Amino acid sequence: MTISYVTNFVVFSSVSCGRGNAGQTNYGLSNSVMERICEIRKKQGLPALAVQWGAVGDVGLVAEVRDEDVQRDIGGTLLQKISSCLLTLDKFLKQEAPIVSSIVVAEKTANSFGSGVIVNAVAEIMGIKDLKTVSQQLSLAELGMDSMTAVEIKQTLEREFEVFLTAEDFRNLTFAKLYALTIQCNDVASKTSITSDSEVSASLKVLLRNFGEEKFANEPILHMPTLVSNGDKSIEPIHKDVLIMLPGLEGCAAALESLCRKLKIKVCMLQLGTEHKNENCEQMVDRLYESAMLCLRPGSKIWLLGYSFGSLLVLELAARLECQGYKGTIFCLDGSPNYLLSLINTMINTSDDVQIQNSIISNCIDLITPKITNNLIQKLGEMDKIDEKIEYILKMPSVANIYSKKFLIRMVQVCYDRLKVIINYNFDNIKKLQSSIILLRPKNAAIFVCDDNYGLNKFSECPVIVHFFNDNHISIVDNKDVADVINNVIAVHDQ
Numbered sequence: 001m002t003i004s005y006v007t008n009f010v011v012f013s014s015v016s017c018g019r020g021n022a023g024q025t026n027y028g029l030s031n032s033v034m035e036r037i038c039e040i041r042k043k044q045g046l047p048a049l050a051v052q053w054g055a056v057g058d059v060g061l062v063a064e065v066r067d068e069d070v071q072r073d074i075g076g077t078l079l080q081k082i083s084s085c086l087l088t089l090d091k092f093l094k095q096e097a098p099i100v101s102s103i104v105v106a107e108k109t110a111n112s113f114g115s116g117v118i119v120n121a122v123a124e125i126m127g128i129k130d131l132k133t134v135s136q137q138l139s140l141a142e143l144g145m146d147s148m149t150a151v152e153i154k155q156t157l158e159r160e161f162e163v164f165l166t167a168e169d170f171r172n173l174t175f176a177k178l179y180a181l182t183i184q185c186n187d188v189a190s191k192t193s194i195t196s197d198s199e200v201s202a203s204l205k206v207l208l209r210n211f212g213e214e215k216f217a218n219e220p221i222l223h224m225p226t227l228v229s230n231g232d233k234s235i236e237p238i239h240k241d242v243l244i245m246l247p248g249l250e251g252c253a254a255a256l257e258s259l260c261r262k263l264k265i266k267v268c269m270l271q272l273g274t275e276h277k278n279e280n281c282e283q284m285v286d287r288l289y290e291s292a293m294l295c296l297r298p299g300s301k302i303w304l305l306g307y308s309f310g311s312l313l314v315l316e317l318a319a320r321l322e323c324q325g326y327k328g329t330i331f332c333l334d335g336s337p338n339y340l341l342s343l344i345n346t347m348i349n350t351s352d353d354v355q356i357q358n359s360i361i362s363n364c365i366d367l368i369t370p371k372i373t374n375n376l377i378q379k380l381g382e383m384d385k386i387d388e389k390i391e392y393i394l395k396m397p398s399v400a401n402i403y404s405k406k407f408l409i410r411m412v413q414v415c416y417d418r419l420k421v422i423i424n425y426n427f428d429n430i431k432k433l434q435s436s437i438i439l440l441r442p443k444n445a446a447i448f449v450c451d452d453n454y455g456l457n458k459f460s461e462c463p464v465i466v467h468f469f470n471d472n473h474i475s476i477v478d479n480k481d482v483a484d485v486i487n488n489v490i491a492v493h494d495q
Contacts, residue, residue: 008093009047011038018052018101020151035099042098051092054103058082078104118161119178125152131402135213136176137254176212176254212254214407218273220291222253224260226267241490242295243303245269246288246310246317249418250411255477256307262483265303265490268295272418274410281421285316292317302328302435303490307477309418311335312425315459319431327434329493330460331486334441334473338455340422360415427458436462438489440482443468 016024017031034050041048057079080088080102088102123131126140126149134143145153154170157163163181165173216222224245225231243265247256251272260267270291272284296302302321306314311332318330383389387409403411437460439453451457453464471479 006047008049009038009041010049010051010089010093011035013050013052013099015052015054015101015103018099020155025148038098042096048098049092050099051089052099052101053080053085054101055079056082056085080104118157118163118181119175121156121160122153122175122178125149125156131175134175136179136402137174137212137257139171140173140175141171172258211250211403211407211411212252212257214403217252217271217407218275219271220273220287221294222269222271224253224257224267224269226260226263226265228264229266241265241301241303241494243267243305243486243490244292244295244317246304246306246314247271248308248310249415251414251418258478259483262480262487264487268292272414274407274414277410277413277417279414279417279421281313281316281425284313284418284421285320288313288317289320292321296321296326299325301493302326303331304328304435305331305333305486306335307333308335308473309340309422312337312340312422315433318433318435322434328436329489330433330435330437331489332437332439332454332456333482334445334476336439336454336456336459337422337425337427338451339445341425344419344422356416356419360412360419430458432458433460434462436460437464438485439464439466440476440485441466441468442471442473442476444472 011034013031013035014027017028017035020028031050031052038048038050055078058081084104085102092100092102119131122140123129126143126145128134128143140150140153150170154165157165161181211217223229223231243263245253245256245260245267247253247269251274253269253271256269260269268291270288272287276283276287302318304314304318306312312335314330314332315337379392383392387405390405390409390412437456439456441454445454453466456464467482467485469476469479469481476482
């Protein structure tokens, strides 16, 4: 290591050392040892250079196995020709850094991957052939992701899709969140002009979150996993308090699952499902009331929470329960009738049923294939029937086939019904509640609302308590501080 008459001391390392590669830990470690030797020599004033080469096209293993005249994309890089390597080496010898790297980065063509590609790439790494066979809400670790697979997934997300996640986000990563990431990536990549219809379509993303698993969508009551409950109603003891939750426009529990897991109370989620068409507000509340009575003990204090669209229904449900002698606390999670109506009026011509219907279809499909284009929206406008529109979209090669046609048709229909409930809400027939209302909302609302309390003071005899968070309508559900507020309110009552 200390021979002084050596002019150049050069070792060939690999990008597998600098960036890692699944199945090559020993190879990467041995190259790393060589690089450390070069660093030591450099500190001693001796010549030293380690070059991390990528895949070389003219010689070596890759050259032997590749098809002739085919330029392969390996981990986001292309094969580097020997002539290029020699020119690059000449430049490296004229600089002072002990460790350098040489790769040919492949051009990123995000749109060429097709929608749902992030999900497909991760599923392929994990060896999952059919996404319908796994839960969209379980974390990748729960689905079998080990440490080596995690490294490969993380590198794939960063190299191929330029998606960078924090350690906590990566630990909690699910296929449902991967679908959301795909939507975000396509939104950023899209450079096309947007028509008024597509603006409406994009805006409705605020109200539609996550359908969850189709097989659970029509369960009227789901017992959610929390910090004090495992979610299995068959083996749980009777709890003193129960928090009854109502989800957003899609009527499914999945979007609120992360919040439930942070709560110190048993949670019963009342789902609206997809089987009841043409329902008005009163009919929806009738069903919810029947389910709620199955979760409550006679004379117990009621704890209710409604998120987004669910905040409208939770107020009506509370009024119905108060008629039976129940009283308690209502949490409105970024929602109220005034807020929802203002939001709808800013994005939709509420007198145009066709526009409302096409917007819902676009957003429902957007949750499974984020490739909603102006041409597609225009094509939908030329069709009359919902099932015809859904069938047309499902035939698109880019659609991730995780929900049945029947389910999607029903989901579009019931979401349309629920939007009409917002539009037709009767503000002249408000009965003030005896229960207290607590509003949990972002500091900056999605739309302008005159009152900080979203107009909820009209619904209660008690002053409305408002908590502000540095979030938006979607991220507020995952904020631990929201769960802490709910837990603290319940704990104070118990004391």
